[in-house]
Structures are given as structure tokens and as C-alpha cells.
Amino acid sequence: MVCTIYGMAFGLFIINVFEVLEPPMLYYSRLRMLGVAGVCLIAALLCLPNFMKSPLPSLPWHQVHLGLDLRGGSYLLLQLDTQTLQHDRLQSLEGQVRQSLLDSHVGYRDIRRDDAQASLIVTPRAAMEHDADRNALEALISATPREVTLEEQAGSFILRLTKESIRNRAREAVTRSIEIVRRRIDSTGAIDPSIAREGEDRIVLELPGISDPQRIKALLGTTARMTFHLLSPDLTHAGPGTTLLPLADGHGQLAVEDKIDVDGANLADAAATMSDNQWVVSLKFDNKGAEDFARITTANVGKPFAIVLDGRILTSPVINGPITAGQGIITGSFSARSASDLALLLRAGALPAPLTVVEQRSIGPSLGAASIHAGIISLAVGFVLVVLFMLLFYARFGFYADIALFANLVLILAVLSLFEATLTLPGMAGILLTLGMAVDANILINERIREEVRLGRKPLQALQVGFQRATGTIIDSNATAFLAHVMLFVFGTGAVRNFALTITIGIATTLFTTLIVSRMLIIRWYAHKRPQELPV
Amino acid sequence: MFSHPLLRFVRDDRQIHFMRGRHAGLIISALLSIASLLLFFKPGLNLGLDFRGGVIVETHSPSAEDPAHMRAILKAGQVNAASVQTFGSPQDIRIAINLPRGGEDEHVTQKLVDHVRSVITQAIPGVQIQRADAVGGSVSSELFRDGILALLFSLGMILVYIWFRFEREFALSAVITLILDLTKTIGFLVITRFEFDLVMVAALLTILGYSTNDKVVVYDRIRENLRKYRTMPLRDLLDLSINETLNRTLGTSMTVFLAALPLALFGGSTLTGFATVMLFGIVVGTSSSIFIAAPLLLLMGRKRLRPAEQ
Numbered sequence: 001m002v003c004t005i006y007g008m009a010f011g012l013f014i015i016n017v018f019e020v021l022e023p024p025m026l027y028y029s030r031l032r033m034l035g036v037a038g039v040c041l042i043a044a045l046l047c048l049p050n051f052m053k054s055p056l057p058s059l060p061w062h063q064v065h066l067g068l069d070l071r072g073g074s075y076l077l078l079q080l081d082t083q084t085l086q087h088d089r090l091q092s093l094e095g096q097v098r099q100s101l102l103d104s105h106v107g108y109r110d111i112r113r114d115d116a117q118a119s120l121i122v123t124p125r126a127a128m129e130h131d132a133d134r135n136a137l138e139a140l141i142s143a144t145p146r147e148v149t150l151e152e153q154a155g156s157f158i159l160r161l162t163k164e165s166i167r168n169r170a171r172e173a174v175t176r177s178i179e180i181v182r183r184r185i186d187s188t189g190a191i192d193p194s195i196a197r198e199g200e201d202r203i204v205l206e207l208p209g210i211s212d213p214q215r216i217k218a219l220l221g222t223t224a225r226m227t228f229h230l231l232s233p234d235l236t237h238a239g240p241g242t243t244l245l246p247l248a249d250g251h252g253q254l255a256v257e258d259k260i261d262v263d264g265a266n267l268a269d270a271a272a273t274m275s276d277n278q279w280v281v282s283l284k285f286d287n288k289g290a291e292d293f294a295r296i297t298t299a300n301v302g303k304p305f306a307i308v309l310d311g312r313i314l315t316s317p318v319i320n321g322p323i324t325a326g327q328g329i330i331t332g333s334f335s336a337r338s339a340s341d342l343a344l345l346l347r348a349g350a351l352p353a354p355l356t357v358v359e360q361r362s363i364g365p366s367l368g369a370a371s372i373h374a375g376i377i378s379l380a381v382g383f384v385l386v387v388l389f390m391l392l393f394y395a396r397f398g399f400y401a402d403i404a405l406f407a408n409l410v411l412i413l414a415v416l417s418l419f420e421a422t423l424t425l426p427g428m429a430g431i432l433l434t435l436g437m438a439v440d441a442n443i444l445i446n447e448r449i450r451e452e453v454r455l456g457r458k459p460l461q462a463l464q465v466g467f468q469r470a471t472g473t474i475i476d477s478n479a480t481a482f483l484a485h486v487m488l489f490v491f492g493t494g495a496v497r498n499f500a501l502t503i504t505i506g507i508a509t510t511l512f513t514t515l516i517v518s519r520m521l522i523i524r525w526y527a528h529k530r531p532q533e534l535p536v
Numbered sequence: 537m538f539s540h541p542l543l544r545f546v547r548d549d550r551q552i553h554f555m556r557g558r559h560a561g562l563i564i565s566a567l568l569s570i571a572s573l574l575l576f577f578k579p580g581l582n583l584g585l586d587f588r589g590g591v592i593v594e595t596h597s598p599s600a601e602d603p604a605h606m607r608a609i610l611k612a613g614q615v616n617a618a619s620v621q622t623f624g625s626p627q628d629i630r631i632a633i634n635l636p637r638g639g640e641d642e643h644v645t646q647k648l649v650d651h652v653r654s655v656i657t658q659a660i661p662g663v664q665i666q667r668a669d670a671v672g673g674s675v676s677s678e679l680f681r682d683g684i685l686a687l688l689f690s691l692g693m694i695l696v697y698i699w700f701r702f703e704r705e706f707a708l709s710a711v712i713t714l715i716l717d718l719t720k721t722i723g724f725l726v727i728t729r730f731e732f733d734l735v736m737v738a739a740l741l742t743i744l745g746y747s748t749n750d751k752v753v754v755y756d757r758i759r760e761n762l763r764k765y766r767t768m769p770l771r772d773l774l775d776l777s778i779n780e781t782l783n784r785t786l787g788t789s790m791t792v793f794l795a796a797l798p799l800a801l802f803g804g805s806t807l808t809g810f811a812t813v814m815l816f817g818i819v820v821g822t823s824s825s826i827f828i829a830a831p832l833l834l835l836m837g838r839k840r841l842r843p844a845e846q
Contacts, residue, residue: 069806077675079642211665214650357646358672366596367666374804381798386791393545393787396538425806426735429799433742433814436795437749440788444753447784454548473756476701477749483693484745488738491686493679496738503742535539 028520028527036520039512040407043414050417062417067424067498070372072365073208078220078355080177080201082170085353087115089161089169093148094120096140097159104136119160133157170201173352178203181355183348184219203355211364215341223310223354224345226264228296229256231304231316248312249333256306256313262292270346272339273329279339281330281346290326298322309342375428382432383409390439394446396535397522401442404518408438411509412502426499434506437481441514444477445470450536459534463526467519474515482507545786546779554778555771558831565828569716572723581726584733585669587683589635589676590618591649594667594805597660600626606656613655615648623805628666630805635673642672683737690741691715694748702755705837710751713829717747717820724816730809739810743817746792750785750825757781758833762841770842774830782826789822 048059055061068075090113097120101108107125114121124133134150137157141148147165151158178195181203185193194206205220207213232242232255239255246253266289273282285293296305297319306316307330315332334342363371387405390398412431416423449466457465482504489500546552585592595601603620606629610617619632631652635645649670656663671679691711699707721743725732757777765773778785796818799811833841 079674212653212668214653217646217650356642357670358642359675360646360649360668360670362665362668364596364664364666366664367594371804371806374802374807377802378798378807381802382795385794385797389791389794392543393541395541398541399538425804426738426810429803429807429810432795432799433792436792437746437788439791440749440784443784443787443791447781447787450548451780473753476756477752480694480697480748480752481745483697484690484741484748487686487690487693488741491682491689492738493682493734496734499735499738533539536541 028523033520033524036516040410040517043407043411046414046417047410050413060418062420064413064416065420065422066368066372067422067427067495068206068208068361068368069363069425069495070368070375070423071208072211072363072368073206074210074213074216074360074362076205076207076213076217076220076357077198077359078177078181078203078205079358080170080174080203081354081356082166082173082201083115085169085173086118086161086166087113088353089166090115090118090120093159093161097122097137100140101133101136104132104139106132106136108133117160118166119158122157122159124155124157127155130155167200174201174203176352177355180349180351181205181220184344185216187344187348188216188219190216202358209365211362213360213362217357217360219341219345220355220357222345223351224264224348225310225350226267226346227260227308228262228264228293229259229306229308230261230296230300231255231306232257245306245308245311245313248309248314254306254313254316256308261296261305262289264346264350266292267346268326270343272334272336272343275329275331278331279334279336280332281334281339281343283328283330283346285326285328287326290324293326293328294322294324298324371425375425379428379432383435386436386439390442394442394536396525397442397446397449397518400518400521400525401439401446401514403521404442404513405435405438407517408506408509408513409435411513412506415505415509416502421501422498423502424495424498426495427502430499430502431506434503434510438506438510438514440477441470441474441510442518444473445514445519446536449534453534453536459526459531462534463522471515474511478507478511544783545790546782548783551775551779552782553775554826555775555831555834557827558834561827562831565716565720565824568723569719572719572726575723575726576719579726581722581732582729584731584736585632585671585676586733587676587680589645589671589673591631591633591645591652592667592669593631593633593649593652593656593665594623595629595631595656595660596664596666597627597629598662601629601660603629606631609656609659610652612659613651615652615655635676642674645670645672679734683734686737687718687740687744690744694744698748698752698755701752702759703837703840705833705840706755706759709829709832709836710748710755712832713751713824714744714747716828717743717817717824720820721813721817725813728809728812730813735806735810736813739813739817742814743821746818747821747824750788750821751829753784753788754778754781754825754829755833758830770834770838773842774834778826778830785822785825789818793818 046060046062049055049061049063094111094113097111106129108122109125110123112121122133122137124130134157137150137159141150141159146162149160149162151160174197178197182195185195185205190207190210192208196204198204207216210216232239235254237255238244241258242255243258244253245256266286267283268286268289269284271282273280300319301321302319304316304318307314315330387402390401394401409431412434445466448470449462452462452465485500485503489497489504492500601622603622607617607620610620610631615633617631618634621630622628623630633648633652649668653665653668657665691714694714695707695711698710718740721740725736730736754777757780758774761773761777793815796811796814799807800815803811
């Protein structure tokens with residue numbers, strides 16, 4: 001049943017496109033009329049689900065989505081920090097360079113990172129090592145062609161990340177972030193969230209029903225990169241290979257070895273549990289993590305180590321004995337909420353780079369309901385006003401225009417439902433304005449017919465010439481409106497896009513309802529009555 | 537009622553000599569547009585959240601709320617609000633906060649909106665936060681750029697389309713008329729102090745599309761008459777064309793007007809400004825189709841469209 005309806009809709013669509021391109025003369029075969037009626041009927045069927053509670057098996061089930069401004073909820077625009085991404089990449093490149101120079105037994109005087117230029121500057125120790133340095137570096141970058149370029153400048157080598165590779169990395173990072181954001185959001189129990197890429201380095205997050213996104217923002221504002229390090233022997237001063245990191249509770253800082261002993265990426269599970277009447281987060285490592293953890297704890301019994309989350313030391317317990325089971329707990333001053341949030345973040349995995357909220361829009365549920373109300377009232381009143389106007393100014397043909405107008409409304413709603421498009425308040429305004437514009441075509445046709453009658457043409461001829469002459473004008477005038485709104489759709493964002501979308505759909509349906517439906521009604525009436533005078 | 541229209545705007549045989557008023561029309565239009573441009577530079581548009589950045593919070597209290605009270609609450613919470621006003625009902629308050637100093641730092645803006653929310657919900661029991669929007673500095677300047685680009689591209693596309701379908705004179709007069717329409721609408725925006733945001737850009741673009749549509753219909757008739765009456769002076773021909781399409785011009789304007797009217801009346805805070813600007817644009821666009829677009833064509837196209845008149 002559902003398939004048949006789709007098939008028919010498609011077939012009719014094709015037939016009707018041809019009809020608009022090559023309008024029939026003043027005769028409509030029974031088949032054609034059935035076709036037009038069929039389109040309207042199918043459109044009506046497609047609209048039905050929007051007014052029903054539960055799906056019917058015999059009906060295609062597509063509903064218009066209500067936008068956040070109508071149902072309440074939050075819109076967040078997240079920006080991926082590409083600077084950090086690039087910085088991380090340079091840092092790892094620096095590590096690779098050191099290692100490869102070391103491996104090929106070549107010395108260097110200095111390696112310097114230049115984040116602004118996305119480059120690494122390697123200065124050889126002496127001129128005689130110049131060629132050896134170059135060979136080692138060339139071998140290194142040839143492993144990843146197109147990612148790094150090598151230049152020489154004043155006796156130094158400059159390794160520069162290519163724009164392309166930076167962009168690619170950002171794109172990959174966004175893809176990975178979307179996955180992690182989805183996991184984090186899903187585990188908060190948010191209903192029906194939508195997460196999508198926007199441009200090169202942004203993510204759009206829509207959360208229906210969540211009008212206070214504070215917790216979500218906090219969850220997404222954490223990179224949740226967890227690492228385990230040994231503490232430096234000198235706790236208070238940073239030296240080569242060690243860094244001072246602040247404590248998470250804000251009291252002081254400790255020097256930590258840069259080398260990562262166990263990586264949070266090797267976590268298999270995390271959960272918030274109670275231990276000694278305190279909230280703690282229990283961890284379970286995967287095989288690699290468990291091995292690393294066993295090795296490090298076996299070798300360093302009695303020494304303290306640090307659990308670092310996003311550059312802050314969560315806790316620094318002393319290793320009491322080898323831990324080989326691949327399990328552990330993190331203590332700290334957790335509340336039930338903060339322990340379960342941390343567990344959630346660890347389960348979902350770390351973001352490749354920090355995400356920043358750059359735009360937030362939240363609508364409370366009651367305002368949404370009020371907006372739906374305002375939209376529907378406006379639509380109804382506007383519709384009635386236009387219908388009355390057409391009746392008063394264009395008599396019988398106005399009445400036919402009104403029928404076509406109603407068909408237009410049904411068609412717009414059907415197309416929106418079919419694509420499960422989102423409808424916002426500006427979108428509703430777009431529908432209303434479309435309806436106001438739609439009768440323009442009818443007015444053009446009517447005025448033209450009237451003119452032809454005044455020129456002394458017989459009714460049949462007047463209809464024929466009227467339709468024919470008006471069609472060109474109608475297509476011209478709609479084309480310009482169409483162009484303006486396609487621009488709006490391309491450049492617009494959010495609600496404005498929706499406005500452009502409904503108007504663009506509306507222009508397409510308008511061509512159908514005015515050039516086919518209302519014309520068919522007029523011609524059918526004429527063929528039936530053969531009047532001596534037209535009601536224009 | 538079905539056999540004859542009950543109402544008409546203009547009698548069919550009436551010939552109004554619009555071209556007589558062409559100088560007056562052009563001068564008035566130019567003056568209004570210049571005034572609008574001056575208004576645009578001072579005091580300038582009232583930029584909305586989309587383009588200015590910052591925070592907007594709308595609250596709904598269980599009982600009537602004094603803006604001064606709300607201001608005091610915010611002050612106690614170290615929040616420096618640019619404006620605190622009731623809107624709609626006395627229970628509803630709208631708080632606007634400018635982009636904080638160093639607004640390029642997105643964290644600041646985002647922290648601010650959460651802070652404002654918690655300050656208000658703690659101070660007023662039972663208050664509902666109806667809307668909480670925060671737009672950072674980088675996003676707002678991007679949105680502004682995109683809005684302007686959309687306007688420019690639309691104008692460009694319209695120019696190309698009319699050029700393609702008609703002739704150069706038609707395209708140029710249409711775009712000049714549209715720019716005149718647009719500037720007046722911006723002047724209207726400055727005077728009414730409606731917030732200029734993305735939705736307003738949508739309104740401007742819709743006015744553009746609608747106004748073009750109106751001009752295309754008149755031009756279409758002019759082109760037709762140019763072929764039909766080979767010897768009629770251009771001035772009379774323009775008058776004739778405008779008169780022939782007058783009922784249609786007024787009729788369509790009326791239906792769009794009627795459709796936008798309920799939005800302006802019942803559309804709620806989001807749509808009232810939008811729809812009011814639309815109404816203004818419809819009036820301006822309709823009158824410019826009659827008084828500006830055709831006279832411009834007369835000025836520019838005399839040589840090419842009717843060489844014999846020289």
C-alpha cells in the first residue's frame with residue numbers, strides 16, 4: 001500500500017511537470033482530471049499523520065518535525081578548537097623528529113615549534129651534519145607525503161604542516177567528535193537529539209525538550225582526555241621532560257612526568273560507585289591498558305603517580321602494590337552527579353580537541369506552545385482574509401482560486417511531511433506569505449481573461465488567450481521570487497533557512513495549483529455550462 | 537455573487553497619467569532614500585542578538601514583575617544588563633546583555649548566560665526562563681557577513697535574470713528601484729527601532745523578491761505593448777501598461793498584505809517586527825512599481841526602446 005502510494009505520487013509528479021511545461025488546450029480528458037485529483041488525494045493522505053497520534057500500517061508515516069522554537073529545546077553551535085589540534089600534531093611531529101634524528105645518530109642544536117606558522121624549525125648542530133640531518137628528515141616526511149613540507153632557510157630546516165593536512169585533520173576530528181558527542185548526549189537520556197556537521201570545523205547540536213542546556217554544555221566542554229603519569233622526583237619544579245600541572249581541586253600544583261604511562265584511550269569501562277561511603281569512579285582497562293598498568297605499578301611500588309584529566313591532576317595516589325587485574329578506582333571529592341558525569345565522559349571517550357559552544361539558543365516549552373498557537377492563528381486568519389478577498393474581487397473564478405489555495409496548503413504540508421522537514425515559526429510565516437503570493441497567479445489569469453473579454457473576444461477564446469498569455473508572466477514572476485529565496489536558503493542559517501525552504505516549496509506547489517488545479521476547475525465549469533458570459 | 541465580482545480597485549476604462557507625476561515621484565523617492573541612508577549612519581540600525589552578539593534572556597514570572605526589581609537582582613549577581621524591559625504581559629521580562637569585554641573569548645559569553653539563568657531562578661521562585669540565547673563574537677560577525685552576502689547575491693541574481701529575460705534598461709531600472717525600496721525599508725527599520733537580525737534579513741529578501749515580482753509583471757506588459765503599438769510614444773505606452781496592470785498590481789499587493797497582517801498582529805515577539813517590516817515593504821514595493829520603475833525606464837530607455845522619438 002505504502003509503496004503504491006509512493007509510486008503513484010512519483011508518476012503523477014512526472015506527468016504534471018510535463019503538463020506545466022506544455023499546457024493542454026481547453027480540454028481535460030477524464031484521465032487527466034483523475035491524475036490531478038489523485039495528486040491532491042495523495043497529498044492529503046501524506047498530511048494525515050500530522051494529525052494522528054499513532055501510526056497506521058496502511059499509511060506512509062511521515063510527520064513534519066516541529067522546530068525547537070515551537071516545541072522548546074536548545075540549539076548549540078560547537079566550534080572545534082583547530083589550534084589545539086594543530087598544536088598536538090606539531091608536538092607529535094617534534095617527538096618523531098627527535099626520535100628519527102636519534103635513530104640515525106644525527107645531532108641537532110635546537111628544535112623549535114612555531115604554532116603561528118604551523119611549522120617546526122630544526123637547527124643542525126654543525127654545517128657538516130647538514131646533509132645527514134636533511135636525509136633523516138626527508139626519510140621521515142616521505143612516510144607521510146603531502147602532510148609535511150621541508151624547506152631550508154638560513155641553515156635551518158623548516159618542516160611545515162600543509163594547509164590540506166590541517167584541514168583534513170580538522171575534518172576527521174569533527175567526524176570523530178560527532179561520534180563522541182553523540183555517545184555523551186545519548187547517555188544523558190536526551191530524547192531525539194540531532195547532531196550534525198556544519199562547515200569545516202563546527203557541529204550543530206539540537207536538543208528538543210532540553211531548555212536548560214547547562215549540564216550538556218559542561219559535558220561537552222570537557223575534552224575528557226585521561227592519562228596516567230608518574231610524578232617527577234622534584235615535585236615543585238618543572239624540568240626537562242616534566243611539567244607543572246594544577247590540582248583539580250584548585251589547591252596548588254605538582255610536577256608530573258610528560259611521558260604517558262597509561263592512556264585513557266585504553267579504558268574498557270567506567271562507572272560511578274560507592275566505596276567507603278564516598279562516591280568514586282571505578283575503571284576497567286582493556287588488554288593493552290591492563291598490561292601497561294600492571295607494568296608501571298609493578299616497577300614503581302611505593303611511588304606516587306598522577307591521574308590527569310584535561311591537564312589537571314585529579315588525584316595522585318601512592319602505588320601500594322602491583323595492580324594486575326586491570327581495574328582501579330579514582331577517588332576525589334565527588335558528588336553522585338560529578339562521579340557519574342566523569343564515568344560517562346570516560347566511557348564515551350576523549351574528544352580529539354576541545355569543543356567550544358559559540359552560540360546557544362534555548363526556548364522554554366511554554367513559549368514554544370504559545371508560538372504554535374500564534375502561528376496557527378495567524379495562518380487561519382490570513383487564509384480566511386485571502387479567501388474572502390478572492391471571493392469579493394473575482395467571484396466564481398475567485399472561488400476556484402480558493403479551492404486551489406487550499407490544495408496548495410495541503411501540498412506544502414505534504415511535501416514537508418514527505419521529507420520529514422522541520423517547521424519553525426518563520427517557516428509558518430513562509431507558508432502564509434506563499435499563500436498570499438499564490439493567488440497572484442490567479443489574479444494575473446483573471447485580469448487577463450477580463451481584458452480579453454473587454455476586447456470583444458468570445459468566452460472560449462478569452463479563456464484560451466487569457467491562460468496562454470498569463471502563463472509566461474506567472475513563470476517569470478515566480479522565477480525571480482524563487483531565486484531570491486534560494487539565495488536565502490544558501491546563506492541563511494537556522495530559522496531563516498526554514499523560512500526560505502517553505503517559500504521555495506510553496507512556489508513549486510503554487511505553479512501546480514494555479515496552472516493546473518484552478519485552470520482545470522474553470523475549464524470543467526465552462527465545458528459543463530457553456531455560458532455566454534464569463535464571471536470576470 | 538458568483539456571476540460578477542462585487543468589488544474592483546479601479547474601473548477598467550480609467551486612464552491615470554502616472555507619467556505626469558514622474559519627476560515628483562522620483563524626487564520624493566530619492567529624498568526618502570537619502571534620508572534613510574542618513575538614518576542608517578546615525579543613529580544606525582538597532583542590531584539584534586544575531587549580529588551584535590551577547591545574551592538575551594526572557595523570563596516569565598508567576599506574578600507581575602517590576603523591571604527595576606529584575607535589574608536589582610541582576611546587579612546583585614554582578615550582571616550588567618544593557619536593557620531590562622517588560623514585553624507582552626507584565627509578567628514577561630526581556631533582558632539584553634551586550635557582548636562582554638573580550639567577547640571574542642566565547643567561553644565568557646557562554647558562562648554569562650548560565651550565570652544569568654541561575655541568578656534569576658534563585659532569586660525568583662517559580663520563574664520560567666522562556667528564552668536564553670547567547671551568541672559569541674565570532675559567530676555574530678559571520679552571521680552579519682552572510683546576511684549581507686545573501687542580500688547582494690539576491691540583487692545580483694535578479695539583475696542577471698531580468699537582463700536575460702528582458703533588456704538592459706529593464707534590468708537596470710529594476711535594480712535601481714529595488715535599491716531605492718531597500719534603503720527606505722532600512723530607514724523604516726531605524727525609525728521603528730525593530731531589532732535588525734537574521735529574520736529581518738529574511739524580511740528584506742522577501743520584500744526584494746516580492747517587489748521584483750511586481751516589476752516583472754509591469755515590465756512584461758510594457759514589452760508586450762512595445763511590440764503591439766509600434767508608434768505610440770514611450771510615455772503614453774508606459775502609462776497604458778501601468779493602467780492595464782493596475783488592478784493586478786493592487787490585487788496582489790492586497791493579498792500579500794492580508795496574509796502578512798495577522799502575522800504582525802498575532803505573530804508573537806519573533807514575527808511582529810518581521811511582519812510589520814513586510815507590510816511596509818509591500819506598500820513601498822507596490823508604489824515603486826507604479827511611480828518609480830516605469831519612469832526610470834522612460835529616463836533610461838528612451839533612446840533604445842523608441843529610437844524614432846528622437
